[in-house]
Amino acid sequence: MAGRAAEPEVIWARPERAGRGPKPAYSRGDIAAAAVRIADADGIDAVSMRRVAAEIGCGTMSLYNYVPRKEDLYELMVDLVSGEYDLSGRPSGDWRADMLAMARQTLDIMRRHPWLVRVMSSVYSVSPNALRYLEKCLACLEGLDIPAGTKLELIAMINGSAMTFVANERAIAERTRSVPWSAEQEEAVRGAYMMRQVMAGDYPHLAALFASGVAPPDDPEGAFDRVLTRLLDSFASKA
Structure with missing residues (x-):
């Protein structure tokens, strides 16, 4: 499958773009946001690489160049919504x-x-x-x-x-x-x-x-x- 690594890897250690070449058309944030919109509307079973690709306007195989596995897509989604925590302020001591x-x-x-x-x-x-x-x-x-x-x-x-x-x-x-x-x-x-x-x-x-x-x-x-x-x-x- 396109984009699949031969060895285990962490999506966050994988650069979003190579040192050379054109700027990617989409960011991980774009991809995660599209997947979250789908899951919020229709449930996690509705989230597929094909549907996410259609949501952001790229080909399914092209999406694998950004996100090698569906599990990586889930990780991007979890991270995106984890950003909704309000972590401002110092602990109260209690x-x-x-x-x-x-x-x-x-x-x-x-x-x-x-x-x-x-x-x-x-x-x-x-x-x-x-x-x-x-x-x-x-x-x-x-x-x-x-x-x-x-x-x-x-x-x-x-x-x-x-x-x-x-x-x-x-x-x-x-x-x-x-x-x-x-x-x-x-x-x-x-x-x-x-x-x-x-x-x-x-x-x-x-x-x-x-x-x-x-x-x-x-x-x-x-x-x-x-x-x-x-x-x-x-x-x-x-x-």
Whole structure:
């Protein structure tokens, strides 16, 4: 296949243009932006080298001269949307508050680009915006006295929590897309059915849980903050 390297390579180590010759007609930013537009509109499965090439106005085989593999295209896309983080300002000194704020940004970005849940990978952690994000998180965690590797695990768990929330929201939205009722209506019906089953007496632990009160199902922001706060507190106990 045109453009495929004979050995492993990092797309960021590959020059966008050779030292000589004409300036490329397209930049990686152009290509990534086109792919993100497609994914935002029609999902990640709609992103193909052929469609991206058509979006920017070049031939499919020509696109491989810029992006050797589809996996590289995904990496460009992840990096582009990772640039949506607001990394300005210095850490406040309260690492919990700073990391919760970063987690909320992660949740917002994944909601704007739900296809991220499908393609996110630690393999993409070497891209420019990913490195800036990691650097900011580590700066926020400077006051937390745990090993550096444990800090990276915490960052990964924060991202994983955001991915889980967004994947669940997406699944609910997809389930009700082709039916004449809302996600809230279906959730109410399912909740009522579950309550009847629990209160029948066969599930005493679940009955006790419901009797003690649980988070309201229509409070996803509050639930996310509670989960993240518990996660951050668990790492504080290791210090």
